[in-house]
Amino acid sequence: MNELTIAMPKGRIFEEAYRMLLEAGFNLPAEVEMSRKLMIEIPEEKIRFILSKPMDVPVYVEHGVADIGIAGKDVLLEQQREVHELLDLKISNCYIASAGLPNTSMNEIAPRIATKYPNIAMKYYKGIGEQVEIIELNGSIELAPMIGLADRIVDIVSTGRTLKENGLVEYEFITAVSSRLIANPVSYRMKGERIMDLVKRLKKCVNEHKNNQI
Numbered sequence: 001m002n003e004l005t006i007a008m009p010k011g012r013i014f015e016e017a018y019r020m021l022l023e024a025g026f027n028l029p030a031e032v033e034m035s036r037k038l039m040i041e042i043p044e045e046k047i048r049f050i051l052s053k054p055m056d057v058p059v060y061v062e063h064g065v066a067d068i069g070i071a072g073k074d075v076l077l078e079q080q081r082e083v084h085e086l087l088d089l090k091i092s093n094c095y096i097a098s099a100g101l102p103n104t105s106m107n108e109i110a111p112r113i114a115t116k117y118p119n120i121a122m123k124y125y126k127g128i129g130e131q132v133e134i135i136e137l138n139g140s141i142e143l144a145p146m147i148g149l150a151d152r153i154v155d156i157v158s159t160g161r162t163l164k165e166n167g168l169v170e171y172e173f174i175t176a177v178s179s180r181l182i183a184n185p186v187s188y189r190m191k192g193e194r195i196m197d198l199v200k201r202l203k204k205c206v207n208e209h210k211n212n213q214i
């Protein structure tokens with residue numbers, strides 16, 4: 001059996017993704033103790049996890065140091081890397097939207113859009129024929145309209161709580177987001193059997209989740 005290196009995003013997605021691997025029958029420790037370790041070896045399954053920032057997962061997979069990885073569709077759309085998207089895991093669901101102060105229209109000339117997703121935002125506004133100026137931020141995006149840095153933000157919305165608590169309203173839905181299983185194209189060819197077995201088992205979990213929701 002080939003050794004498989006899996007890039008896992010630390011933070012929000014990790015817990016749901018790890019639980020799914022357990023459900024898929026992989027022989028993993030029931031709980032991963034929260035340590036500072038960034039690489040976890042599971043010799044029984046010939047699996048090695050590398051834990052990275054969510055935005056970095058496609059980088060490891062594209063370079064082939066991880067065979068597969070789990071990444072948000074937001075990250076994949078933003079980065080457009082050379083990786084295969086194998087399966088929608090339908091976890092960590094949220095969406096990308098534009099938002100701003102209530103009852104305000106955008107500046108007529110080059111409205112300013114604050115975002116952690118410059119490519120997604122640029123493509124969206126280009127698509128609707130708006131010429132915008134992108135202001136790239138790394139977090140706390142909702143601050144931007146409040147303090148006059150931007151007319152609108154383009155950011156993730158999940159519960160809507162952050163928008164509400166900062167007095168912002170949603171203007172346009174841009175795209176739905178969930179986590180995806182991705183693979184390095186060479187690994188996909190060389191370790192195809194192993195990767196397809198994993199896809200099959202995870203697909204079964206995705207379908208079971210769907211059936212439980214009906």
Ligand SMILES: Nc1ncnc2c1ncn2[C@@H]1O[C@H](COP(=O)(O)OP(=O)(O)OP(=O)(O)O)[C@@H](O)[C@H]1O
Pocket residue numbers: 010011012013053054055071072073074075092093094156157158159177178179
């Ligand atoms: N409410 C949410 N806010 C942000 N990301 C979410 C949310 N719900 C689901 N996600 C998914 O989780 C991923 C982000 O995870 P997380 O919030 O742990 O990282 P981050 O805050 O972007 O990273 P960093 O560690 O660099 O601050 C996104 O790429 C998205 O796919």
Ligand SMILES: O=P(O)(O)OC[C@H]1O[C@H](OP(=O)(O)OP(=O)(O)O)[C@H](O)[C@@H]1O
Pocket residue numbers: 138139140141142155156157158159160161162163
């Ligand atoms: O709709 P909600 O459930 O409120 O979730 C959306 C918020 O969560 C994310 O922020 P995060 O907590 O990752 O903080 P940061 O982007 O400011 O680092 C996102 O950027 C929104 O601000």
